[in-house]
Amino acid sequence: MDTLTVIKIGGNVIDNPAALTRFLTSFSSIPGAKILIHGGGKIATQVAEKLGIKTTMVDGRRITDQPMLDVVTMVYGGLVNKQIVAQLQALDVNAIGLTGADAGTVLAIKRPVKDIDYGMVGDIQEVDSGQIQFFLRQDLTPVFAPITYSTAGELLNTNADTMASAIAVDMAHHNNVTLVYCFEKKGVLANPDDDDSVITELNPALYAEHKAAGSINKGMIPKLDNAFKALDNGVAKVIICHADEVASAVQQGAGTTLTK
Amino acid sequence: MDTLTVIKIGGNVIDNPAALTRFLTSFSSIPGAKILIHGGGKIATQVAEKLGIKTTMVDGRRITDQPMLDVVTMVYGGLVNKQIVAQLQALDVNAIGLTGADAGTVLAIKRPVKDIDYGMVGDIQEVDSGQIQFFLRQDLTPVFAPITYSTAGELLNTNADTMASAIAVDMAHHNNVTLVYCFEKKGVLANPDDDDSVITELNPALYAEHKAAGSINKGMIPKLDNAFKALDNGVAKVIICHADEVASAVQQGAGTTLTK
Numbered sequence: 001m002d003t004l005t006v007i008k009i010g011g012n013v014i015d016n017p018a019a020l021t022r023f024l025t026s027f028s029s030i031p032g033a034k035i036l037i038h039g040g041g042k043i044a045t046q047v048a049e050k051l052g053i054k055t056t057m058v059d060g061r062r063i064t065d066q067p068m069l070d071v072v073t074m075v076y077g078g079l080v081n082k083q084i085v086a087q088l089q090a091l092d093v094n095a096i097g098l099t100g101a102d103a104g105t106v107l108a109i110k111r112p113v114k115d116i117d118y119g120m121v122g123d124i125q126e127v128d129s130g131q132i133q134f135f136l137r138q139d140l141t142p143v144f145a146p147i148t149y150s151t152a153g154e155l156l157n158t159n160a161d162t163m164a165s166a167i168a169v170d171m172a173h174h175n176n177v178t179l180v181y182c183f184e185k186k187g188v189l190a191n192p193d194d195d196d197s198v199i200t201e202l203n204p205a206l207y208a209e210h211k212a213a214g215s216i217n218k219g220m221i222p223k224l225d226n227a228f229k230a231l232d233n234g235v236a237k238v239i240i241c242h243a244d245e246v247a248s249a250v251q252q253g254a255g256t257t258l259t260k
Numbered sequence: 261m262d263t264l265t266v267i268k269i270g271g272n273v274i275d276n277p278a279a280l281t282r283f284l285t286s287f288s289s290i291p292g293a294k295i296l297i298h299g300g301g302k303i304a305t306q307v308a309e310k311l312g313i314k315t316t317m318v319d320g321r322r323i324t325d326q327p328m329l330d331v332v333t334m335v336y337g338g339l340v341n342k343q344i345v346a347q348l349q350a351l352d353v354n355a356i357g358l359t360g361a362d363a364g365t366v367l368a369i370k371r372p373v374k375d376i377d378y379g380m381v382g383d384i385q386e387v388d389s390g391q392i393q394f395f396l397r398q399d400l401t402p403v404f405a406p407i408t409y410s411t412a413g414e415l416l417n418t419n420a421d422t423m424a425s426a427i428a429v430d431m432a433h434h435n436n437v438t439l440v441y442c443f444e445k446k447g448v449l450a451n452p453d454d455d456d457s458v459i460t461e462l463n464p465a466l467y468a469e470h471k472a473a474g475s476i477n478k479g480m481i482p483k484l485d486n487a488f489k490a491l492d493n494g495v496a497k498v499i500i501c502h503a504d505e506v507a508s509a510v511q512q513g514a515g516t517t518l519t520k
Contacts, residue, residue, distance in 0.1 A: 050312070052310070074307075074339045075338065077339075078333050078335065078337040079333050079334045081337075082337045082338075085362055085409075086415050089361055089364055094364055095361075096363040099357070101342060102345055102356045104349055104354055149349055153350030
């Protein structure tokens with residue numbers, strides 16, 4: 001099986017042009033097939049504000065009404081995605097920017113309304129890994145914005161972490177997949193106040209201990225749950241690392257490596 | 261040689277959701293390989309206004325400074341492009357939205373400053389028709405936003421008519437290409453005040469007569485010059501027609517057909 005690196009980059013890096021350029025330079029040096037999934041960052045909220053579109057939060061989660069979906073489509077699917085693609089081209093990476101709608105790569109359904117109506121939010125149904133394979137075989141590097149689509153022709157806002165793990169799991173049918181979550185810390189920290197307290201290897205038992213002790217904090221929990229689930233579903237390796245160190249994390253093992 | 265239909269759709273149709281849906285439905289019924297290039301419409305100007313970005317015009321032409329380029333990238337490369345792709349997916353067309361930066365399909369250079377600095381505007385240097393061929397062979401339908409890129413990693417605003425003819429001319433090395441310009445009239449009119457005065461066939465001599473008589477007006481002249489140049493450069497057929505009639509124009513010859 002060919003190796004494939006699936007990398008998710010978060011909003012904090014997107015919001016900082018110098019950090020984004022450092023990340024993309026590091027990313028471009030990773031050999032072999034790779035896929036990038038980017039989050040959104042604060043630009044969407046800023047653009048929405050300027051356009052007079054109110055951000056509605058319920059229980060800490062953003063509600064995506066149609067005007068907000070339009071902003072997300074503009075900012076994530078347009079501005080952020082195409083700037084990354086153009087920068088990668090200049091770094092000699094033949095990038096192709098995609099939403100899930102493009103070439104039908106990531107199909108979703110609009111989240112059913114139970115207690116909360118999240119609006120135009122997609123729950124992933126199917127990744128067309130054959131189609132993505134076909135891009136990789138042409139030496140193209142897919143760059144995904146966190147947007148999917150429904151069979152009804154709707155665009156749907158989708159969590160970038162979830163999209164990254166769904167793509168990684170599905171690609172694991174064809175490839176030996178390493179899934180990498182990049183963010184602004186050097187890895188999962190044993191002490192959230194000490195940036196150098198990186199846990200180099202984390203297994204489910206150790207993860208449970210850190211959760212019980214409270215040293216792994218709220219924001220990391222859904223990310224890690226997602227990551228362990230990817231390991232259970234065929235992904236060979238999961239790494240959590242600083243965006244600046246993505247190449248050395250993939251090649252030499254910087255950051256936190258998750259094991260079963 | 262396989263046939264290929266390259267279709268350009270203008271801003272007036274983009275601005276009218278019902279007209280856009282009618283066009284896309286007609287487009288989806290055209291058999292064989294096809295490529296869509298869309299213009300921008302007024303949404304970019306409206307979004308720029310709301311964001312407090314001033315539109316600067318020199319001699320009737322828009323100057324694209326960096327903030328305006330960001331708006332163009334958001335609106336054309338994001339909102340308009342992805343809405344078209346999602347709608348086509350629902351019509352069973354496996355569309356893939358692209359700017360020239362994606363997969364390195366349309367490379368440009370930033371227009372050199374002579375009398376006027378147009379800003380972030382691209383003059384097309386090279387179309388990678390081999391790459392586009394590869395999408396077509398996979399039964400994908402490329403949908404291009406009028407944005408190109410430079411080797412320096414810049415995104416560049418590019419005229420959609422020019423982009424359509426550049427793509428058509430380059431694809432003519434591989435395919436028997438019909439280039440179609442869709443707009444809100446039934447074709448080139450002999451009398452601009454009579455919507456039914458469509459000139460069904462237009463050759464260079466007749467075009468010169470109409471220009472001399474003033475019956476072919478200002479806005480049509482660059483479009484027609486572009487179109488005749490495409491014919492001179494290997495495109496097999498050029499049609500100018502109403503957006504609603506694109507399928508019948510391609511299959512039965514509605515609108516105006518240009519001949520050498």
